[in-house]
Amino acid sequence: MESSHVISIANEEDNNNNDNNIAQMKNETNTHLEKNKNLSFVPITSNPKDKNNKQIKSDHDIKKMVHSIKVGISLVLVSLLYILNPLFDQVGENAMWAIMTVVVISEFNAGATLGKGLNRGIGTIVGGGLGCLAAIFAQSIGGVGNSIFIGTSVYIFGSVATYFRLVPKIKNRYDYGVVVFMLTFNLVVVSGARPGVKVWELARERLLNILMGFIIAICVNLFVFPLWASDELHDSIVSRFHNLANTIQGCLEECSKTVKENQPDTSFTVCKSVLNSKSKDESLANFAKWEPWHGKFGFSYPWQKYLKIGEVIRELAALILALERCFQASKKITASLKQPKKVQLEQCEAIGSRIVWTLREVGDSMKQMRKCEGRDNTIDKLKTTREELSLVISTSMIEEFENGEMLPIASLVFLLMEVVEKVGELVIEVGELQDMAGFRTR
Structure with missing residues (x-):
């Protein structure tokens, strides 16, 4: 059943409510980050992806030698x-x-x-x-x-x-x-x-x-130093949560910067590699089914659920790739926007931060093989977030669609709604895996 998009009529009272909503969303995000200091954002200027790629390449070289x-x-x-x-x-x-x-x-x-x-x-x-x-x-x-x-x-x-x-x-x-x-x-x-x-x-x-x-x-x-396909599949799926979260975070950081000529864009090679991961996941899952009970993986482990999670992650990566252009186009018109329009763009950034936090929280729960605390609460918050996004676009924006000025932000909002829905689906799939695999509660 297709969801309908609600378009509200903006007035001064709505703008004040929007200000309050933004402040509330930012406070919630900061509260989450304070409680989970290990989940704090890594500045994009520190090139965490380059460090991770070098570490992964070094580990893979060692495994090849072994x-x-x-x-x-x-x-x-x-x-x-x-x-x-x-x-x-x-x-x-x-x-x-x-x-x-x-x-x-x-x-x-x-x-x-x-x-x-x-x-x-x-x-x-x-x-x-x-x-x-x-x-x-x-x-x-x-x-x-x-x-x-x-x-x-x-x-x-x-x-x-x-x-x-x-x-x-x-x-x-x-x-x-x-x-x-x-x-x-x-x-x-x-x-x-x-x-x-x-x-x-x-x-x-x-x-x-x-x-x-x-x-x-x-x-x-x-x-003799066994190399398990199950470990590789598990670690590969977990790393994609953090990689996609870092990609969205990079989009948000670039969107808030002043646009300069020849400014480098966020690297989206991670999303492209995720889109090409299907055959690798299927091969690793097939090999993992042959492996005996070892470490944290037992017999009849739900590897098929890993493939389902990988499929949802690929769909999310495709949406993030589409978000790239919308973020880039949106930040180019940010400087010329009036305050009400900036408020709407700030709402999108606050919601994007909430998505980043959710992806990292779910990824960490999978990595530690523990059940995600407050899973139902997270799903409810994502539904509320999607409703908040549907209220971002106002009729005053639609009046400006004739000259095409606000189309990038409108497209950004609709894509963010799809991203939120896909993240919610991902939370549900991971929750089912946690129940099937018997993850610990703490």
């Missing part, structure tokens, strides 16, 4: 099957399958490695088992029927497996397993076409070597 060292350790351990004569006598040339397994399944995150390893193991077992049965049955037929049966079975299983790879749910989590199934089935059934080949022994040896490679890769990945 992952590289872990893969090297895994390869050394699995190569012992080839290097040490007692082990080589047991596994023989099939040790190459163990090395291939370590190379293929070693991924950056523990969840990705575990998921890929399990897919490879299940695909090998199912493909090898069906391949052995098909090869043995083909050998029992003999003659031309042997080749016909093998060709038919390869065609049927290959076609069916390829069809399943196109199913979205299977492709997202089990695509690699289906590929390994096709490869293993074809190798085993075709190898069994030759007389004298012991199909069961061939499949058993390859499965054992793949299992050894899988155990080595998983143990190193899980027990």
Whole structure:
């Protein structure tokens, strides 16, 4: 149901009320900031984004080095099957399958490695088992029927497996397993076409070597400085609350400054990166589902809710990008505005400050994994804020729309109303996550 915008008729009494509303909103914001000193605004001139980006890049470089060292350790351990004569006598040339397994399944995150390893193991077992049965049955037929049966079975299983790879749910989590199934089935059934080949022994040896490679890769990945996809997804979602809050704050600070020629605009690269985060979120959520119970994340954790929160954040980032032009256009006409119009613009700035505080408060509650205090009260305040915004535009403003002077401020007001509504939706989604995940109350 679409919301209606209320347009009030301004008079002197309304202007006095507007002054009182602005003072009240500023007092509320200052009170919140006093109670939460760690949430105080960071001046945009201190370039907090640059510092954060450097810290994130440094941490990511360290994680890349750790992952590289872990893969090297895994390869050394699995190569012992080839290097040490007692082990080589047991596994023989099939040790190459163990090395291939370590190379293929070693991924950056523990969840990705575990998921890929399990897919490879299940695909090998199912493909090898069906391949052995098909090869043995083909050998029992003999003659031309042997080749016909093998060709038919390869065609049927290959076609069916390829069809399943196109199913979205299977492709997202089990695509690699289906590929390994096709490869293993074809190798085993075709190898069994030759007389004298012991199909069961061939499949058993390859499965054992793949299992050894899988155990080595998983143990190193899980027990040597593990890198969890769940931690990365959680931290990534939390950081976006503060990044978007900093972006809105930068808009407010620039809007209150005197316009100068060639004055640099606020950087909105954060919003653009948020808009491009969907594929990364989906990959991390998929990997996180494979991970065992660790740290603050248990089994059946609501990762799907994280994806929903990420979607709402992307919608909010798109609105903030649209706000950029409105803020820039609004501050260019601020100097020529009369006092009543400045009051209306100050109202927008006060409401923007309230939005910034809400985003930071919700982001901090997610970071600390605690329930947001006064969640219902926050939602009620956002509804009240939206009603206050609907009263900002007066008929006196509409009379000036003919020359287009006040259009930027009017657009700013309507966009702020949408931002407030989207922030309210975000508060509700985070509240549902807190209930589903069992966040602590304090």
